[in-house]
Amino acid sequence: TLVKMAALILFACIPAALGLNNGAALLPPMGFSTWNHFGTKITQSELQSVAKAMVESGMVEAGYKFFNIDDGWPLKSRSANGSLLANPEKFPQGMGFFSTWLQREANMTLGIYTSHSNETCQEYPGSLGYEEVDAQTYANWGVGFVKNDWCAWRAGHPGTDDNKAFSALRDALNKTGHPMVYSIHWNYDSKPSPNGNIPLPEICNMWRIGGDIKANWDAVLRLIDTNTNLSAAAGPGSWNDADMLEVGNGMAVNEDRAHFSMWAMMASPLIAGNDIRSMSPETKAILTNKYVIAVNQDKLGKQGVVVQESENKATQVWLKPLESQDSKATFALALLNRDGPNATITYDFGKMPCSSMEAFDLWKEGTSIGVMHNSISQMVPAHDVKMYKLVCA
Numbered sequence: 001t002l003v004k005m006a007a008l009i010l011f012a013c014i015p016a017a018l019g020l021n022n023g024a025a026l027l028p029p030m031g032f033s034t035w036n037h038f039g040t041k042i043t044q045s046e047l048q049s050v051a052k053a054m055v056e057s058g059m060v061e062a063g064y065k066f067f068n069i070d071d072g073w074p075l076k077s078r079s080a081n082g083s084l085l086a087n088p089e090k091f092p093q094g095m096g097f098f099s100t101w102l103q104r105e106a107n108m109t110l111g112i113y114t115s116h117s118n119e120t121c122q123e124y125p126g127s128l129g130y131e132e133v134d135a136q137t138y139a140n141w142g143v144g145f146v147k148n149d150w151c152a153w154r155a156g157h158p159g160t161d162d163n164k165a166f167s168a169l170r171d172a173l174n175k176t177g178h179p180m181v182y183s184i185h186w187n188y189d190s191k192p193s194p195n196g197n198i199p200l201p202e203i204c205n206m207w208r209i210g211g212d213i214k215a216n217w218d219a220v221l222r223l224i225d226t227n228t229n230l231s232a233a234a235g236p237g238s239w240n241d242a243d244m245l246e247v248g249n250g251m252a253v254n255e256d257r258a259h260f261s262m263w264a265m266m267a268s269p270l271i272a273g274n275d276i277r278s279m280s281p282e283t284k285a286i287l288t289n290k291y292v293i294a295v296n297q298d299k300l301g302k303q304g305v306v307v308q309e310s311e312n313k314a315t316q317v318w319l320k321p322l323e324s325q326d327s328k329a330t331f332a333l334a335l336l337n338r339d340g341p342n343a344t345i346t347y348d349f350g351k352m353p354c355s356s357m358e359a360f361d362l363w364k365e366g367t368s369i370g371v372m373h374n375s376i377s378q379m380v381p382a383h384d385v386k387m388y389k390l391v392c393a
Contacts, residue, residue, distance in 0.1 A: 020170070020182060020201060020202055020203065020204055020205050020237055020238060021202075021237070022173070022174055022179060022180075022182065022205070022237070023179045024144075024179045024180060024181045024182070024205055024237070025181045025205035025206060025236075025237055025238075025239065026236045026237055026301075027236070027297045027299070027301070028206075028239050028267050028268060028269045028270060028296055028297065029065070029066060029145065029181050029183075029205075029206065029239075029269045029270075029271070030062075030063045030064045030065055030066070030269065030270045030271070030293075030296075030297075031064050031065055031066025031067060031068055031108075031111060031145065031269075031270075031271050031272070032050070032054060032059070032064055032066070032067055032068065032108075032271065032272045032273075032276065033068040033070055033111075033244050033271045033272070033273050034047065034050075034068065034069050034070045035070035035071065035244065035273065036213075036215075036244050036245075036246065036249060036273025036274070037249070037273060037274060037275045039070075039071075039072070040070075040071055040072025040122055041072075042069065042072060042073065042090055043090050043091075044090065044091045044092060044093065044098055047067070047069070047098070048098075048101065048105075049277060050067075050275070050276055050277060051067055051102055051105065051106040051108060052105070052106065053276040053277040054067070054106060054108065054276055055105075055106050055107070057276055057279070057284055057288070058284070058288050059272065059276060059287065059288060060106060060107055060108060062287070062288040062290060062293060063270075063293055063297065064108075064270070064272060064287075065108060065109055065144075066108065066109050066110075066111040066144060066145045066181070066271075067102050067106070067108040067109065067110055067111060068110075068111030068112070068113070068145055068147065068271065069110070069111065069112055069113060070113045070147070071113050071120050071121060071122040071124060071149070072090075072122055072124060073086055073087065073090065073091070073095070073112070073113065073124075074086055074087060074124050074125060075087050075088075075125075076123070076124060076125070077125070078125055078130070081133075082130055082133050083133055083134075083137050084125060084130075084133075084134060084137055086098075095110070095112075095141050096140065096141045096142075098110065099141045099142045099143065100142065103142065109142070109143075109144035109145065110141065110142060110143050110144065110145075111143065111144065111145030111146070111147065111181075112138055112141075112143050112145070112146055112147070113146075113147045113149065114126060114127045114134060114146065114147070114148055114149070114169075115127065115128075115148065115149045115150070115151040115152075116128060116148050116149070116150065116151075116152070116160060116162065116165035116166050116168075116169065116184070117150075117151050117152040117160050117165070119151060120149060120151055121149055121151040126151065127148065127169055128160065128165060131168045131169045131171075131172040132172045132175065134169070134172070135169065135172035135173045135175065135176050136172075136176055138173070138176075138178075138180065139173075139176035139177075139178035139180070142178075143178075143180055144179070144180055144181060145180060145181040145183065146169070146173060146180050146181070146182055146183065147183045147184075147185070148166060148169050148182070148183065148184045148185070148204075149184075149185045150162070150184070150185045150186060162186070163203070166184050166203050166204065167203055169182070170182055170203055170204060181205050181206070182203075182204040182205050182206075183204060183205065183206045183207070183208075183241065183269075184203065184204045184206075184207050184208070185207075185208040186207050186208055186209075201233055201235075201237070201238035204238075205237055205238060205239065206238070206239040206240075206241040206269055207239075207240070207241055208241045208243060209223070209226050209227050209230060209240050209241060209242060210222065210223050210226040210227070210242070210243070212243060213242070213243035213244060213246055214246070215246040215249040215250045215251055216251065217251065217255050217383055219246075220246070220251075220255070220258070220259045220262070221338055223242045223243060224242070224262055224266070226242075227240050227242050227266050227268070227303075228305075228306055230303070231266075231302075231303035231304070231305050234266075234267050234301065234302070234303035235301045235302075236299075236301040239267060239268065239269055240266065240267070240268060240303060241268060241269050242263055242266060242268040244271045244272070244273040245259070245260065245263065245270060245271060245272050245273050245274075245287075246259065246273060246274075247259060247260050247272065247273075247274060247283060247286055247287055248272075248274030248275075248279045248280070248283035248286075248287070249273065249274050252383065253282045253286075254381060254382075254383055254384040255383045255384075256282075256283065256286050257286055257363065257384065257385060258336060258383060258384050258385040260286050260287070260289070260292060261292055261334055261336075261362075261363075261385045261387045262318070262334065262336065262385070263296070264292045264293065264295045264296035264332075264387075265295065265296075265303075265304035265318045265320050265332060265334045265387075266303055266304055267296060267298075267301060267302065267303040267304070267320075268296075270293070270296055272287055289362070289363070291360075291362040291363075291365065291366040291389070292362050292363070292387065295320060295322065295332040295362065295387075295389070298320075298322045298323055298332075299323050300321055300322060300323050302320055302321045302322075303320070304318045304319060304320030304332065304334070305318065305319060305320075306318055307319045307347070307351070308347060312339075313338060313339075314337070314338055314339035314340070314343065315335070315336065315337050315338065315339075315343050315345050315380070316334075316335075316336045316338060317333070317334070317335055317336070317345065317347045318333070318334040318336060319331055319332070319333055319334075320332040320333075320334075322389070325391050326391075328391050328392040328393075329352075329353045329354065329391075329392045330389065330390065330391050330392070331352075331389070331390045332362075332387065332388070332389055332390075333347065333359075333376070333387070333388045333389075333390050334385055334386070334387045335347070335378055335380050335385060335386040335387075336380070336385050337380040337381060337382055337383065337384055337385070338383070339382065339383075340381075340382025340383065341382055342379055342380070342381050342382060343379070343380055343382075344377060344378070344379045344380075345377070345378060345379075345380050345386075346375055346376070346377040347375060347376050347377075348374065348375045349372070349374055349375055349376075350374075352390075352392075353392060354392035354393065355373065355374050356371055356372070356373050356374075356392070356393040357371070357372050357376075357390040357391060357392055357393055358370070358371045358372070358390070358391045358393045359371075359372050359376055359388045359389070359390055360388060360389040360390075360391070361386075361387075361388055362387040362388060362389060363386070363387055366389070369388075371393045372390075376388070376390075
């Protein structure tokens with residue numbers, strides 16, 4: 001029908017984002033960050049215990065590759081030649097040693113933090129004016145992920161041309177010849193870029209799209225809403241970063257499940273921020289769900305979009321095109337109950353490429369719930385999600 005043809009054309013013609021051509025982040029990066037749980041209170045021995053837990057818990061096997069050390073790792077002053085030095089009280093054997101240890105003992109790659117200003121947000125040395133020195137230092141350490149934060153709003157920081165400063169470190173990283181995922185926290189509040197409230201994808205591989213996440217449902221919804229209209233910018237090598245995960249940091253299990261599902265649907269990087277060493281079985285099951293992770297890591301690199309919502313946005317239906325399965329059109333579908341109470345959410349297949357679709361429940365080990373004809377309808381509890389892979393039957 002014309003409606004179905006229109007839907008096919010719509011999904012086929014979503015433009016592929018022109019990502020940063022550095023060979024990195026062809027899929028949304030996955031890893032762990034120290035910030036949400038540890039802040040600046042980090043030590044080599046404690047982080048080694050976290051890395052071991054990443055292996056023992058199955059997180060590394062599930063795809064969490066990067067071990068990202070956030071703010072607070074260096075000395076407050078640079079060396080005589082201008083290079084950064086890891087604080088010896090925190091990393092007595094140096095950052096190069098820790099990077100090598102991560103690769104050898106945990107099969108993980110070191111990620112590092114800096115700022116595009118003269119200081120980081122916690123007043124450690126930033127990269128402004130030292131981009132080439134710092135980039136080569138990171139390459140020498142075997143770093144595979146660099147987060148460049150926006151801290152120029154703090155008192156005492158010089159005025160910084162955001163695009164120029166972020167681009168300077170991009171160029172310096174590329175000059176090393178050592179591929180590194182380049183992540184930035186954009187000045188999204190007051191200086192929109194030509195591409196809306198995010199930088200152009202040519203600047204970096206992933207960019208923060210909103211304010212810092214918190215471990216509460218309202219913060220999760222705020223970031224989902226911010227990301228809703230940014231799907232055209234996402235694609236292999238360039239991702240809308242909805243911020244680190246708060247799974248396991250105090251929300252209810254159903255909220256954690258919905259949070260993780262929506263980050264997967266939005267093709268947002270999956271960077272865990274909980275204490276891996278003490279996570280509950282429920283948290284582990286969410287973070288290592290291979291069926292939901294596969295949606296996030298789908299090679300098409302499409303970000304999901306809202307295709308239906310109730311008048312007050314209490315419920316939404318999200319759809320994400322996936323690589324075809326046996327030459328059959330395939331999608332991920334999320335039925336999201338944002339508010340409550342329990343709600344029956346129905347999605348009509350009228351705009352899909354086929355009227356009968358087999359549905360696989362991604363929170364029940366990918367089990368088929370049968371072939372759905374013309375529509376799918378499910379009861380979804382408050383602050384929860386039902387998530388399916390749909391394959392044309």
